[in-house]
Amino acid sequence: MVASSVLGFPRIGANREVKKAVEAYWAGKISVDDLTKAAADVKKASWTSIKERGVDFIPSGEFSLYDHVLDHSAAFNVIPKRYVGHGLSPIDVYFAMGRGRQADGVDVPASEMKKWFDSNYHFVVPEVSEQTEFKLNFNKAVEEFKEAKAVGVSTRPVVLGPVSFLVLSKASKEASAGFQPISLLPKLLPIYKTLLADLKAAGAEWVQIDEPILVLDTASALEKQYATAYEALSPIAPKIMLTTYFSRLDSNLSFIAKLPVAGLHIDLDRAPGQLDEVLAAVKPTSIVLSLGLVSGRNIWKADFAAAIKLGQKAIDSLGADRVIVATSSSLLHTPVTLASEKKLTAEQKDWFSFALEKSAEVAVIAAALSGSQDAAVTAALEANKTSIAKRREFESTSDDTVRKRVAAITPDQLERKSPFAVRKEIQAKHLNLPKFPTTTIGSFPQTKEIRQARAKLGKGEITTEEYDKFIEKEIETVVRFQEKTGLDLLVHGEPERNDMVQYFGEQLNGFVFTQNAWVQSYGSRYVRPPIIVSDVSRPGPMTVRWSSYAQSITKKPMKGMLTGPVTILNWSFPRADVSRELQSKQLALALRDEVVDLEKAGISAIQVDEPAIREGLPLRRSDWDAYLKWAVDSFKLSTAGVTDQLQTHSHFCYSDFDDIFPSIQRLDADVISIEASKSDMKLLNTFKQYGYSNQIGPGVYDIHSPRVPGDQEIKDRLAAMLAILPDSLLFVNPDCGLKTRGWTETEASLVNLVNAAKWARQTYA
Numbered sequence: 182m183v184a185s186s187v188l189g190f191p192r193i194g195a196n197r198e199v200k201k202a203v204e205a206y207w208a209g210k211i212s213v214d215d216l217t218k219a220a221a222d223v224k225k226a227s228w229t230s231i232k233e234r235g236v237d238f239i240p241s242g243e244f245s246l247y248d249h250v251l252d253h254s255a256a257f258n259v260i261p262k263r264y265v266g267h268g269l270s271p272i273d274v275y276f277a278m279g280r281g282r283q284a285d286g287v288d289v290p291a292s293e294m295k296k297w298f299d300s301n302y303h304f305v306v307p308e309v310s311e312q313t314e315f316k317l318n319f320n321k322a323v324e325e326f327k328e329a330k331a332v333g334v335s336t337r338p339v340v341l342g343p344v345s346f347l348v349l350s351k352a353s354k355e356a357s358a359g360f361q362p363i364s365l366l367p368k369l370l371p372i373y374k375t376l377l378a379d380l381k382a383a384g385a386e387w388v389q390i391d392e393p394i395l396v397l398d399t400a401s402a403l404e405k406q407y408a409t410a411y412e413a414l415s416p417i418a419p420k421i422m423l424t425t426y427f428s429r430l431d432s433n434l435s436f437i438a439k440l441p442v443a444g445l446h447i448d449l450d451r452a453p454g455q456l457d458e459v460l461a462a463v464k465p466t467s468i469v470l471s472l473g474l475v476s477g478r479n480i481w482k483a484d485f486a487a488a489i490k491l492g493q494k495a496i497d498s499l500g501a502d503r504v505i506v507a508t509s510s511s512l513l514h515t516p517v518t519l520a521s522e523k524k525l526t527a528e529q530k531d532w533f534s535f536a537l538e539k540s541a542e543v544a545v546i547a548a549a550l551s552g553s554q555d556a557a558v559t560a561a562l563e564a565n566k567t568s569i570a571k572r573r574e575f576e577s578t579s580d581d582t583v584r585k586r587v588a589a590i591t592p593d594q595l596e597r598k599s600p601f602a603v604r605k606e607i608q609a610k611h612l613n614l615p616k617f618p619t620t621t622i623g624s625f626p627q628t629k630e631i632r633q634a635r636a637k638l639g640k641g642e643i644t645t646e647e648y649d650k651f652i653e654k655e656i657e658t659v660v661r662f663q664e665k666t667g668l669d670l671l672v673h674g675e676p677e678r679n680d681m682v683q684y685f686g687e688q689l690n691g692f693v694f695t696q697n698a699w700v701q702s703y704g705s706r707y708v709r710p711p712i713i714v715s716d717v718s719r720p721g722p723m724t725v726r727w728s729s730y731a732q733s734i735t736k737k738p739m740k741g742m743l744t745g746p747v748t749i750l751n752w753s754f755p756r757a758d759v760s761r762e763l764q765s766k767q768l769a770l771a772l773r774d775e776v777v778d779l780e781k782a783g784i785s786a787i788q789v790d791e792p793a794i795r796e797g798l799p800l801r802r803s804d805w806d807a808y809l810k811w812a813v814d815s816f817k818l819s820t821a822g823v824t825d826q827l828q829t830h831s832h833f834c835y836s837d838f839d840d841i842f843p844s845i846q847r848l849d850a851d852v853i854s855i856e857a858s859k860s861d862m863k864l865l866n867t868f869k870q871y872g873y874s875n876q877i878g879p880g881v882y883d884i885h886s887p888r889v890p891g892d893q894e895i896k897d898r899l900a901a902m903l904a905i906l907p908d909s910l911l912f913v914n915p916d917c918g919l920k921t922r923g924w925t926e927t928e929a930s931l932v933n934l935v936n937a938a939k940w941a942r943q944t945y946a
């Protein structure tokens with residue numbers, strides 16, 4: 182018998198119950214007990230519905246009110262000092278670590294968050310040092326195992342493994358120089374021993390231990406640590422399903438296969454090519470192999486025939502009892518259920534599977550592989566065959582014009598007419614900007630009024646004409662404000678955009694949108710990524726009307742504002758039938774036309790934002806070059822269709838450029854703006870070291886907080902920047918868009934920013 186398994190489930194609840202309860206708790210509207218109850222209801226619903234779909238291994242313990250890594254930190258007593266001693270309850274300490282706390286005289290910032298591997302989920306980074314005293318404050322794995330049992334569901338608890346936990350941690354401020362979190366492994370293992378022994382005593386037969394670090398190149402240096410950890414844990418733990426996801430094991434496989442574990446899970450959605458190697462490595466052992474056949478990262482229906490083929494191969498090698506059919510990763514990265522989508526057409530719905538539908542998929546594939554003759558299974562196999570065939574048929578009606586256009590891309594289309602040095606002169610004359618030009622990253626405060634107007638338009642309470650008038654008035658306010666404040670290169674403020682990706686997706690062919698397909702980004706923040714379903718093209722201009730309106734009411738130059746091809750792709754659910762490269766190039770061509778149209782309409786600077794280019798980096802270094810090649814080419818394709826006098830800008834919300842620097846240089850944007858306010862000035866040395874030669878605006882203040890940067894503070898930053906960067910290259914700007922800010926702090930901050938630029942012009946004349 183082939184068993185089936187789900188590795189983890191979305192936490193939000195089918196109707197966003199958990200998000201609402203968490204936010205209500207923060208607002209002081211409900212008690213801890215109410216919150217616990219809301220969470221318990223959602224967990225119970227998840228467990229029972231996964232069970233009803235016939236899944237054998239059902240996850241528990243991976244649920245979280247904020248973040249599962251934070252749950253481990255709280256449980257292991259990895260609580261930075263700044264959160265202790267304020268008299269907060271444990272749950273409030275927990276939330277303070279996640280999101281900071283500013284109330285009743287307590288003022289502590291949030292812990293650092295980082296992207297969870299190559300996903301758009303963020304985890305809260307644990308902080309450890311030599312002084313860290315691990316202690317098991319509570320055993321969430323046991324508690325939730327019992328909680329599930331009490332509602333009639335027997336689960337396989339999920340725990341983040343000790344090596345991954347430490348590798349994902351950072352050295353706290355108290356740590357001495359050179360301290361490596363992984364050195365704490367001997368101190369941490371006793372905690373895991375207790376945790377796992379308790380789990381076994383509670384009756385858990387298996388435990389899923391996630392060690393996602395095993396798919397990284399860096400894991401090859403951790404062979405010893407892995408051996409130590411699992412030799413210590415396996416004798417006392419339930420049977421261990423060592424779980425990896427998001428990439429392939431590669432050379433790490435040789436030591437992984439020797440670990441004393443009962444099972445190994447591999448991701449065959451991301452890395453189907455590793456199956457043969459893994460089979461060969463585990464065959465001589467008694468390891469049960471869990472095959473991640475149903476994608477935990479995308480929303481397309483699994484192709485049962487293809488999955489069964491891989492499954493059969495594993496069975497032929499290991500026997501059915503040593504094979505499990507599973508989701509490729511936790512389903513945390515997918516929405517809860519298709520049943521909530523009322524606006525998708527029947528045809529579209531037939532293409533997709535969300536978490537609940539995926540749970541049914543693993544069960545059916547496992548049943549089919551077990552040779553089930555059950556009528557329901559046969560029917561499900563037939564239905565899947567039809568759906569997959571229909572989707573293929575739809576794909577074949579792809580847009581020939583777009584495909585041909587991509588195939589005909591020539592290298593010269595990627596290059597500007599003249600090199601930067603020549604363009605810079607021409608642009609200087611044309612734009613006539615002062616030294617140290619001031620500008621912003623695009624968006625201005627998205628006020629309640631703006632959101633209300635959009636909602637009213639959606640409900641038909643106001644007409645398009647009324648809405649458009651409203652947006653024009655907003656733009657005018659933003660333009661007049663910038664003129665009054667003395668900014669040099671203006672923006673229109675992006676009031677018309679609901680979201681920087683959705684706004685473009687809605688105007689392009691090839692996208693569909695959901696009503697309820699929320700995916701966790703961090704804490705209680707969820708996003709609803711658009712889905713790319715077919716070839717992408719642009720039926721008409723998307724932003725020209727707003728940018729040219731903005732330009733028409735001012736003499737100062739107006740910067741056009743677009744989201745880049747790689748960012749649109751990375752923040753959407755991509756198609757699975759064609760490569761990401763093709764999708765990115767199609768998006769690039771659509772944006773190229775927009776850029777050309779903006780120039781024709783009299784816009785003389787255009788910013789194409791690529792904040793997601795870095796997070797799209799593959800997990801394995803050997804895959805980087807191929808990705809960076811098409812990602813950079815896509816950006817260039819979208820921006821290079823203009824004359825020399827058009828100044829192109831690009832924006833990145835991070836500061837980690839060390840390892841992708843040559844690619845940033847190769848973008849050949851005339852100006853880039855980057856996050857630099859939080860990360861001291863170290864990063865600028867990278868730019869100096871590589872000899873970055875185009876213009877650059879390192880953010881002079883952090884827009885993620887309402888705090889107003891002082892005048893002197895900005896001057897000091899500029900001085901520090903000018904100690905490193907040539908003064909002819911420096912732009913002065915905040916470190917990201919202002920859409921999440923209020924007007925009061927925006928106004929005060931930008932006044933100080935303009936003052937500081939004026940000071941710099943005098944000082945560095």
Ligand code: MET
Binds near residue numbers: 917
């Ligand atoms: C996440 S990057 C945001 C860039 C965009 N132009 C804005 O200002 O909002």
Ligand SMILES: [Zn+2]
Binds near residue numbers: 622792832833916918
């Ligand atoms: Zn940004």
